[in-house]
Amino acid sequence: MTVTQPHPAGRSGDAVPSSRVRARTPLTPDSLVSRGKLVAGDADAAAIIRMMETEREESRRHARHLLDLAPFWIDHEDPDLSEDREERSLAIAIALRTTTARASCRIRDAHVATAEMPRTFERLAAGGMPKDWHQKMLRSVRDFTPFQRSQADEFIAAWDLASIPADRFQDELRQLVSWFEREEPRHCPEHSRDVTVESSGRDDGIACLRVTGPIPEILALARRIDAAAKAVQAEQRHALEDGAPIPFDLDGDVARDGGAMTLAALRYAVIHRTLLDTAGVEVPAPRHRINIVVPVLTMMGLDDTPATFDGVTPLPAAMARKLAESEPVWHRVFTDPATGAFLPLPAQRYRPTPEMVEHLRLTTPRCAVPGCTKGTTDDAENDHIEEFDHAHPERGGPTSLDNLHRLHWGHHDLKTAGRVDPVREPDGSTTWTVGSPPLVTTRVSPRPDLATPRVATAMRESWERYQWLCMMEEMERHGEVDRIFREWGPVDTAVEEACLDEDDLRRASWDIDPPF
Structure with missing residues (x-):
């Protein structure tokens, strides 16, 4: 009270x-x-x-x-x-x-x-x-x-x-x-115009594009999208009735299912698949391809380890496999123990090759500075950890993967100003000293690949199991299995399973089809 x-x-x-x-x-x-x-x-x-x-x-x-x-x-x-x-x-x-x-x-x-x-x-x-x-x-x-x-x-x-x-x-x-x-000046609605991408908050492969602006403009946009979706839906129905070519059947779903797309699907398609009018302004092509990194066992359907979109956003395994289905070209990236590391460039060369930049985008999808969450897909710099000596290139600062990482431009400027100082250690970790004079020092381990030890172990076990099954097939073809049964008698399943450890039981559940 x-x-x-x-x-x-x-x-x-x-x-x-x-x-x-x-x-x-x-x-x-x-x-x-x-x-x-x-x-x-x-x-x-x-x-x-x-x-x-x-x-x-x-x-x-x-x-x-x-x-x-x-x-x-x-x-x-x-x-x-x-x-x-x-x-x-x-x-x-x-x-x-x-x-x-x-x-x-x-x-x-x-x-x-x-x-x-x-x-x-x-x-x-x-x-x-x-x-x-x-x-x-x-x-x-x-x-x-x-x-x-x-x-x-x-x-x-x-x-x-x-x-x-x-x-x-x-x-x-x-x-x-x-x-x-209550008496504060009202914000001008025109100043609220914005378009942002929001995650669903779960690793379910779903995101939201939020468009914010004055109510009349947002309502007008919604009505235009709705009118376009209804018009396309009506034309799809007429085309199905008349046996004519079906408009806006981008994925062939309408022809296959025999029904027009829903308004929700059409609204999304109108926004997602149509060209944006920029009043004659040429929009530059993306600087980099979009990387979706899929563990090899996930690709083969033998595991459900999530993929990642540009090395950061998790994608469900099923979605990753579906996306991979539609791509004509796959890029293979080896990781430890088969690192496939690029050879260092001569010290006289300052700019890394496009292949090296793509590799860096995989290993540092976010700014390498500790605590920074900014992505490095586009708005980032390829930074030499040991500074490149432009006057005397032979003195150090090599353009090699061991001496490069990606930094958001703001933190790149901070490093250039001497406010942060990274040092790459022999084990691949990076020691960061922040402040001038120093305020704090920390060491950051190198970013590992997606479950590399797990993938390597699973692949080895899969191959061993496959070889064992092939050997058993060969013995069966030559009558060796029947001979063993005649000489040793039937197998006591309860006794055999009690002798198997957990890994053996898991291997025994695999089919005979080769895993590769």
Whole structure:
């Protein structure tokens, strides 16, 4: 139960949300036990009191963490400090084992918490404000001005944060945020135009293309697509009735199934298969082919290890096999132990060959900098780990796969500026030193191929099993099996299976057809 008191001040005569949010009864260990109808002193009461103290200690620990992060803040309004921001975000990403984007966000939140909202930070540091509440508050005020955050800080810090329930906190926070936003200038809908690709969140081979923009434009686009789909569907039905050529039967499904495509399928096909009008502007061809990497056993249907789209996005095995079916050319890539590594180019040559670039795109599908999640399909640089000496090429920095990786252009600029320094170790790992002077050092193992040890083991076992079956067939043709049965008697299956280990049983389940 909470009691609120309205605040008389406000904008344009409107009352602001209450700054006095109080619980009727303070939340203490004794009141907690009483509310839960527990028996003081028993195991359940002791456990719930420990959880209460653990939660408050977590708040205090999180406050100390924010204090450690806050000094890494660099003002985002100053473009001359962009390299400093990147350097510090990268150092924090390595230290916290997170992404550079997430590290940047956490540094920003630490700055806001300690510098712009100190009152609520004090409540957090004292254990009176749950960590989750504090993080939710920071997310809610992310788009506020510093002055608005200071005002919100004053309101929220006055609430009885140590005792009010979670739903009350959320309601009050939502009202407070709404009050601050009610007189903000509306965003221009035209400025929201955007097209983004979103994953389904599961490794199911599905993604979403989200088109955002002003309502009239989006509705008009939807109607045009819908009208086109209905027109094509009607023509397909007429063509089926008249025995005429079927329009837009791109995959031959209409002729095979004897029915027009659904509107949903046609809407997708209209968007996916028609040419985009660019008003005469020539669109350059893709710089690289799209790589779908499929493990060999998955390709043969002997395993369901997922494939990857450009080395990053998982694709279900069945989808990968279907895509491979439609391709006239397959590119074979050997991996350890048959690495098929390219021979190093002479040191006098700076640019890697197209074949080397394709190989790098397979081994570093994301930026090689630790914590960076940016893809390297197009927007990336082929970087020499040991710098290429343009004045004296014979002195080092060879253009070889061992001395190359792919970096997002922003991190490539950071390396050029001397803010990050990678060193390739003899075992293929890379030691990264971040900062000038150094802030953090970490070693990153080389990216392995898709389940290479598993694939190699399975292929060896498959071949051994095939040879054994061939030998048994040969013995049967020459009557050796019958002779053994006559001399040794029938096989006791129960005894034989008890002698087989797990791998032998698994091998015995394979068919006699050769695996290759």
